[in-house]
Amino acid sequence: xxxxxxxxxxxxAEGSDLRSFLAKRGVDTAEVDDQALKELEEKYIIARDxxxxxxxxxxxxxxxxxxxEDSIVAYEGLTYQLPSRDPILGQHEYVPxxxxxxxxxxKVIPYAVGDPKTxxxxxxxxxxxxxxxxxxxxxSITSSDFMRYQxxxxxxxxxxxxDALLDxxxxxxxxxxxxxxxxxxxxxxxxxxxxxxxxxxxxxxMGRAGAWIDEVMHKITAKPGxxxxxxxxxxxxxxxxxxxxxxGDRFLREFSxxxxxxxxxxxxxxxRAFLRKLKDSLSVPVYALVDPDPKGLSIFCTYKFGSSERxxxxxxxxxxxxxxxxxxxxxxxxxxKGLPLTKQDKSILKGLCSQKxxxxxxxLRTNIHFMMHRGLKSKxxxxxxxxxxxxxxxxxxxxxxxxx
Numbered sequence: 001x002x003x004x005x006x007x008x009x010x011x012x013a014e015g016s017d018l019r020s021f022l023a024k025r026g027v028d029t030a031e032v033d034d035q036a037l038k039e040l041e042e043k044y045i046i047a048r049d050x051x052x053x054x055x056x057x058x059x060x061x062x063x064x065x066x067x068x069e070d071s072i073v074a075y076e077g078l079t080y081q082l083p084s085r086d087p088i089l090g091q092h093e094y095v096p097x098x099x100x101x102x103x104x105x106x107k108v109i110p111y112a113v114g115d116p117k118t119x120x121x122x123x124x125x126x127x128x129x130x131x132x133x134x135x136x137x138x139x140s141i142t143s144s145d146f147m148r149y150q151x152x153x154x155x156x157x158x159x160x161x162x163d164a165l166l167d168x169x170x171x172x173x174x175x176x177x178x179x180x181x182x183x184x185x186x187x188x189x190x191x192x193x194x195x196x197x198x199x200x201x202x203x204x205x206m207g208r209a210g211a212w213i214d215e216v217m218h219k220i221t222a223k224p225g226x227x228x229x230x231x232x233x234x235x236x237x238x239x240x241x242x243x244x245x246x247x248g249d250r251f252l253r254e255f256s257x258x259x260x261x262x263x264x265x266x267x268x269x270x271x272r273a274f275l276r277k278l279k280d281s282l283s284v285p286v287y288a289l290v291d292p293d294p295k296g297l298s299i300f301c302t303y304k305f306g307s308s309e310r311x312x313x314x315x316x317x318x319x320x321x322x323x324x325x326x327x328x329x330x331x332x333x334x335x336x337k338g339l340p341l342t343k344q345d346k347s348i349l350k351g352l353c354s355q356k357x358x359x360x361x362x363x364l365r366t367n368i369h370f371m372m373h374r375g376l377k378s379k380x381x382x383x384x385x386x387x388x389x390x391x392x393x394x395x396x397x398x399x400x401x402x403x404x
Contacts, residue, residue, distance in 0.1 A: 021048050025273075025316025026280060027098060036097065044095070044102040045083060047169055047313040050178040052136040058172045059133055069137060072130040074123045079112040082125075083170045085311060087354060092311050094357035100314040101306035101357065103170070120153075121164075127151040128164040135180035143182055170312050176269070186263025187213035187271030188237070189278075190244045192226035193258060195219070208245045208252070210259070213274045220274075220281045228282050229256045230398065233275065233322070235290040235299055236264050239380050246389045254391055258282070266302055266309065272317040275303065279319050286322045287398060292329040293377035294341070294348035297367060300324055305357055324363060325397035327380050329371050335385050338376030345377060 018037050022029050029037065040046065050058075056068040062080070063072060084091050084107040095102045111118040111125065131150055135142060144161040148154045154161055169176055176183065190210030195203045196219035204223065205211045222228050232255075234240050240261035243251045252259070258278065262271040279286050288303060290296030298308075304322050306314030332338065341349075349372055352358050359365050371377065383390035 018046065018048075021046075022098075022315055024049070026276060027316045032097065040095070040097070040102075043105060044093075045105055045170060045173055045312040046102070046315060047173055047175050047310075048178075050172075050174045052139070052178075052180070055172060055174055055178050056133065056136055058174070059129055062171065063129070068133075072126060072133055074113045074126040076114045077112075078114075078122065078126065079110055080122055080125055080167075080171065081108040081110055082167050083107070083312075084109050085166075085170060085309075087308055087311075087351060092308060092355065094305060094355075098315065099320040100318045101308065101311045102314065103311040124153050124160060124164050125167060127153050128161060128168060132168070132179045132181070141180045141182055143184055145184065147181070166310055169310070173312070175313055183268050183270060185213055185215075185268050185270040186237070186265075187261065187268065187274060188240055188263075189213055189258060189260045189274070190240075190252065191258030192223040192228060192256075194221050194223050196221075208249045210240075210244060213260075213271050215270045215273065217274060217277075220278050222282065227256050228258055228284055230284050231258045231260060231275070231278060231282070231286045232394070233260050233262075233286060233288045233303060235261070235288075235296055235380065237261060239289075242384075243389050251389045251391055251394075255394070262299070262303075266299060266307070269310075269313070269317060272303065272307075276316055276319055285398075285401070286319050287325045287401070288322055289326055289380060289394070290324070291377070291379050292327045292332045292367075292371075292382075293379070294345040294352070294371065296327075297352060297364065297371075298348055301352065301358055301364070308351070308355075323401050324367075325401065326393065327378070327383060328367060329374065329376065329378060332378035332382040333374070333376060335382045336378070338374070338378045341371070341375050341377055346372075 018041055019029050060068050083103065085103060089107060091104045091107055093102055093104055111122040113119055113122045131147055144158055144165060147161045148156050148158045165176055165179065165181060168179065188210050189205060190208065191205060193205040195205065195217040197203060198216045198218045234243060240259060243259050260275055260278070262268065275286070288300050290300050303319055306318045329338065349368055352368055383393050387393065
């Protein structure tokens with residue numbers, strides 16, 4: 001592990017104004033004065049949407065290039081001062097003003113090409129920066145799935161490229177799309193909706209299969225004559241399919257709602273941005289149904305507080321008033337026997353326990369402590385033993401929220 005260093009990082013002057021960027025992300029700052037925004041910039045790293053020329057200038061400064069077009073090589077003396085994103089080190093902080101998790105400035109980890117302990121990662125960062133530079137100079141875009149084949153250092157591993165992109169975005173204080181690299185979103189939505197795309201075309205969310213979530217969905221409205229009472233966020237694609245299509249879409253016919261999933265893992269930026277826009281557009285309650293296990297609780301926290309993996313890019317991507325309606329572990333193991341927590345599960349719970357904003361939520365704290373005490377976990381499918389899809393459970397859970 002590289003040594004941790006303290007440094008004073010000057011807030012980036014380039015790029016879009018913070019207020020206009022937050023407004024673009026749907027964050028209302030009308031009652032926030034300029035001084036408060038300045039203090040936010042000085043204290044936290046907040047990634048922006050930057051144009052190609054600005055990103056190239058930042059890369060030039062980081063690498064000490066004579067010109068933006070100069071070739072990028074991993075020379076012996078090259079060192080990166082990468083901002084620490086480790087929540088255990090106290091770099092994560094929930095900011096009530098923005099209602100999201102943020103990354104504090106100050107702590108950095110040096111990665112040097114000449115240091116045997118950090119050399120490999122410094123070279124990976126350099127290789128990815130070189131690819132990004134070429135993309136931006138050409139005016140092209142690509143995905144990390146394609147980039148993983150572009151350098152033998154990556155060993156065709158997409159996660160290696162994704163992790164390097166995270167470090168680069170944090171270092172340059174920009175969004176991933178600013179680098180010319182897009183994400184293939186696993187998000188899906190179903191319900192009585194009409195989308196207006198960025199080019200003005202309209203698309204209806206037709207059929208039980210729903211629609212893939214796309215960042216070009218500019219405006220979201222309910223179909224004429226349709227009433228949407230709530231939004232239900234479910235974990236995992238198979239659960240989404242069960243609720244959307246199970247028993248001939250009985251659940252959708254029984255409830256006037258919209259169902260959203262971020263796929264099988266942590267929700268990506270596009271899905272989270274869509275959910276926030278959907279909530280703001282429809283002005284209805286949002287409920288979450290996740291597995292009663294550490295990963296499920298972690299995914300819920302991402303929707304509610306923001307991503308702990310990329311705390312520097314959470315602006316406008318949270319739904320602070322999302323409600324956890326289950327599944328709770330005590331309910332699941334009352335139906336069927338639970339599974340023992342793995343080492344990874346316990347590590348996730350330990351990470352959640354270290355965050356004040358998580359443990360300050362009574363419902364989350366209770367569920368985390370119960371899970372740790374019992375040493376067990378379960379799945380949403382436990383509910384299927386009583387009803388498929390579990391309409392009665394959802395109705396009771398929502399009624400207990402006293403929102404509708």
